[in-house]
Each structure stands twice: as C-alpha cells, then as structure tokens.
Amino acid sequence: MKELIQPSLLADLQIKWTRLQEAMQLQHADGCLLSVDVNVYYTTAQIFSGYFYLPAEGKPHFFIKRPNGLTGENVHYIRKPEQLPEIFASVGLPMPESLLLEADELSHSEYLRIEKIFASSTKGNATALLRSCRQIKTPWEIDEIRKSAQAHQNTYSAIKACYKPGMTDLDLQHEIEYVMRRNGSIGLFRAFGSNMDIFMGSILAGDNAAAASPFDFALGGDGQHTSCPLGANGTLLTEGTAIMVDMAGNYTAYITDMTRIFSVGKLPEQAYYAHQVSINIQDAIIAMAKPGVACADLYNEAVRLVEEAELSAYFMGTKQQAKFVGHGVGIQINELPVLTPRSREVLSAGMVFALEPKFVLPGIGAVGVENTFLVTETGLEKLTCFEESIIEL
C-alpha cells in the first residue's frame, strides 16, 4: 500500500487545485474530470490509469483503475468509468450540471463514453482550462524545472568531449543521449498535439537544417527514417558545418529547452553575424519582458531586429518558416504562452518559456541560441546558463 498523494507535495498541489477551482468558478463550471497523463501528473504528481475529479468547490476525488494498492482521502477504485455516478451518489458528491472534459486530448470515442455517463451535464473544455492554468508554475514546479536546467547544463558541458572527427550528426546524438541518460534523463519527451513525434531532441548539421518537416517544431531536418522525419539524418560533420544541438532537458517531469551551436573548425563570417543577431534578440527580449508585456510584442520585436539585420529570409527556417520565436515549457515541450504575432497572452510571474531565435543559413546550417526563462515579478531569469557563443569542437 502506498499513499497516492505524497504528503510533502500536498501544499503545492493545493495551489493548483485552488487555481483550477477559481478558473472553473469564473466560467460557471461545476467540475473537471481529467484522465490524460500530463493532466493527471499536474494535479496529483503521479501517473495512474483512471480519473481525477475536481469539483469547483471542495476536495478532489481520485478514481483509480491501475495500479492497485494506492490509498488516501477520496481514493476510489473502479473497474470502469460507468461506476462514477454510483460513487458520486454514495459519497454525496453532486453530479455536475456543467462539466469540463479534455476535449483536445481525449480520443473522440473516449470522450463520447464519458459524455454518456454524464449525460445530464453540459460540457466544456478542460484542455483549455488546464493549458491556461499550467502556464503559471508553482514553487515546486519551478524547483523541478531548475533541476532539469542544472542537469541540462551538465550534459551540454560534456558535448565537446563527445565529439570525435569522422562522426555523423547521428553518431554525436547517440553519444549525447547516452550522457543524458547517465545524467538522469527520463527519456520521454512529451508534446501537446497529435503526431508530434520526436525522440530525445534534435541535432541539425549543415543543410539538413533547411529540410522541411511535417511537425510544428521550430526547425525540421530529414530525420533518420521516413517514419520519423525530424532531426539528424546522418550528415557527416565536416569543417565549416554548423551543428545545432537542441536536445531535451527531460530530467524531471518538467522539461527545459536549450539550444547551442557547435562547429567543426571555423564557420563562414555570416554564421557568426547571424548568431550574434540571435543573441541580440535574446538581450532585447530580456530587456523588455516582464509581467504585463504582450507575447505578440516580444515576437514583433524579434522580427523587427531580424529585418534590421536583413536576415528575414533565414529566420526560423528558409523553405518553411516557423511563425514563432518562443513557447512555454513544463510537462510538455509546447505549453503556453506562445510568442507569435497572433498570441493574445500576456506575461505573468511564474510563466516559464523558451526563447529560440534561430537562423538557417544555406550551405552552413542553423545558428542561434535558445534558453529557458522564468518570468519573475520584475523581468526574466535565465534558467539554462551555458556558454552562448558558437563552440568549436
């Protein structure tokens, strides 16, 4: 037998429950029912198969299918979700008149099944609620992110030692993955949305950085196999190649994101120029960003600096250009807020986001810097601290 909720995490979880309840009350929702892994982890600091139910007022209930042996207040074991109304009735929990379900995450069939069980409730979108609340990190979440950032830095410090002449991008990636795992990487790399297939991160060397990908990540790459067309493709690392290393900071459930550029020998002057523009954009955004600033304004400032530097044709890709320069991180790599021209989000203290102004230079590869930042009361704190210039291998 094991406590479902770790006592040391209860106070932090209560912060999240309260925020979710306040948000539900604002939209006149009576409860939310969650079963998707990232939302279950967010609200319980555990993964289980079953349902987390939070009423708009009162304490949460935990309906667990597997694993067996978990205990705690309001922990109910079930075989199937059809048992929920009976348990609601037996513990005096009112059936919600308005219920939020994970509409953007549950499969259509799963959704219909739950919808039928709560046939008398009107339905709203719990995915939107969760993604909105998950933007603002709690003290424990920030600690977890700091741990990931520290391990991320430790791994990046070892990259130079991973390189041997004659390697391909994939060879280098395998060495870095090995270091990551030895440094505690959990391996899993969670992303929001369907078909966002990525394994442990991305290394782009030379012109592979320009290859268009089906995915909604910043850059592409042909990938190693047609079934996973993203990232390293076996490019030999030769003199003059820019090597963009964007490997996951998945050392806790909370991911950091960091990109650094390495080179074999010196790169053409254009690479150092564009790389410096990326650092200048980062500096400009650090100077601007604080609670109350609009994410769209940060994007627009980045674009203004790119235009001023006459690098628009290379910004965030060439053949296919991504229309963002940053994104929230947390349990998933693509959380809110997003730094896009159409973003309606405004920075708040406790948000954590990655800023990644990148350029793809034909014949050279990708350059630019990416770091993960915490929004504080007064500005930004950089969480991923490591040499930012182009590092010669």
Place this chain on the structure above:
Amino acid sequence: MKELIQPSLLADLQIKWTRLQEAMQLQHADGCLLSVDVNVYYTTAQIFSGYFYLPAEGKPHFFIKRPNGLTGENVHYIRKPEQLPEIFASVGLPMPESLLLEADELSHSEYLRIEKIFASSTKGNATALLRSCRQIKTPWEIDEIRKSAQAHQNTYSAIKACYKPGMTDLDLQHEIEYVMRRNGSIGLFRAFGSNMDIFMGSILAGDNAAAASPFDFALGGDGQHTSCPLGANGTLLTEGTAIMVDMAGNYTAYITDMTRIFSVGKLPEQAYYAHQVSINIQDAIIAMAKPGVACADLYNEAVRLVEEAELSAYFMGTKQQAKFVGHGVGIQINELPVLTPRSREVLSAGMVFALEPKFVLPGIGAVGVENTFLVTETGLEKLTCFEESIIEL
C-alpha cells in the same frame, strides 16, 4: 521537390489500399479519411501533416499541410481541412455518403472539426478498419519486420558485454539503449491507446518485476520517476537476481518484440523451472498455431499448461496479473490480434504477433521468453532467434 510515394513501394501500398477498399465495400462505407501518424505511415510509407483520403473505389488522394515540396498523382496542398470539399468538387471526387474517421485516435475536437466539414456524411470508425487491416502484413512489411528482428538479435547478442558488476538495472539499460541506437534503433516506440508511456523498452530486475503499473503492458515495474512509472527503478543487480530484458525492436517503423532473461550468478531452482514452463508453452503454441486457429484457444492452452505446472499465482504478474499472453506487433507494439480469453480473432497467414508467457517469482524476479512470430500458411515462423535459456552475465 520529392515524390510523395516512393516508386519502389507503390505495388506494396496498392495491396493495402485494395484491402482497405474491400473492407470498406463490405461495410458500405464510401471512403476513409486518415491523419494519425501510424495510419498515414501505413498507407503512404511516409509521415506528413495532412489527410489521406481513400474512396471505396478509385485512387487515393493526399491532402498535405506540411512538409512542402512533395509531388505526385492526386497530391493536393492545403492550409486547413475546411478546403477539402472544394478540392473534392474541383477534381470530381464525390463527397462520401458514409465516411470513416479515426474515432479512437483523433481528439474529440479534431473529430468534431472534420465531422462538420463532412456534415452530410454518416460516420463510421476508421480506427477499427485500420487496426483490422493492419493485422495482415504485406510482403514489404514482413521484410521490414525481418530487418528489425535481425537488428534486435544483434543488440541482444551484445547485452552480455554491456554488463559490469555493481551496475543497477538502469545502468544496464543505458548501455543497451546505446547499443540499440548504434544498431539503428529509431528510438520512437509507438503504442496504441492513450497514456501508454514507455521509453525504448523495459528492464525488470528482482522484485521490481512485481510492482504494479498503471499501464496495459504485460508487466510493470516502479520506473525511474513518478512521471513514468514503468520498468527499471535503480535496482542493484546482485547475485541471484533475475533480469528481464524486454527492449524494443524499433529498427524500422515495424517493431519486433523479444524478451530474454539474464542472471547475475545462478538463480534459485524455481526460476529455471518456471522459465522452462514458459518455453514449453511457447513450444505448445508453436505446435498448435496455424491459420484458422482461434487466439482465445492459444491463450487457454497457455493457461492450462500454467495450471498444470502449478504456477498460476505467478503468471503474468502477481499483485496485478495481465490477462493476455500475446499481441500483434507492427507499427505499434500493441496491434491485433490479442491472445486473450475473450479474443474473437482467428489466426490468418501474414499476421505477426509476440508471444510472451512470463512469470514473476517473489524474491527472484521475472522469467520467461518472448518472441515475435509470423503466421505462415502452415504454422508459425519465429522471427527473433536468440539463445532462450537464462543467460548468466
């Protein structure tokens, strides 16, 4: 510019399209619209962001959002699915009266969006259609599975050399993962269903094999982190520990599944006894299985042999026992058919499944053998060939 469909794969893809069309005609469906990665890969041998549409008669159409630059017959670029009716009309493709959508895989919101675009069509379940057709592998798929099996064997041959005294299960797993990647593992490990989080496979040492997991895999394990409670948990590999290695055969898009048991020193006699029972079950199922045999009968035969050996309390777990002894493999690790007591599937030539009779022995760990088999016209062909006795490290 690049051909969407590789010319060398066209004939094999046509086999799949024809099977899907025959199945659609039987259920009076006019077409299926697919966008989930595994189904897009199945029908095109590519991953793209967009939609694959197959009418019940005639040629498929490809509606592509990303990547740009793909060409071929019936390739249409779109920005959003709302453009589909207009393109259908412009190329003279009738709107389906009955349309199959991936109800068990699309999110509810995605499903509703497509449903609205095809408002005049009745809807059926494309997930069920695809999972059924994907059971019977084509010649090219079987070749891909054979390639994975060969690389899988190569990796398992290297496991003994990976071990050093003083290692934990995680240390050993990191070494094996490194060998896997050097041997061409794609890394991604695709599973059907929500929340089936697994990274590269599972190693279970000693009593960690008995830990109940939230997931629907054969066995559990506490895992390395609360956010991924499955598999290795840092158990020290000591004298008398059984070490179950069940690492993914993900060397092509088509996965093989293979488990072998390793030990540090000798194990108690019970381990060799139960392991031999597992091999006997495998032999019995090899002797029975051929086209026309019911999967439930294979499961029941396994259970009969387990009872005869008086090992029921340890079969497929102890605290939480899985009610199956085998499962189809392909692009995902948990395809059809399943070897369960309630399975309605009957073996057909071209099916590929993993058979995994396993026992969890308190104080020792997990034993048993798992192999991937191809159903031929006359019986089973074992695809994963490697030493099956308990291997001393």
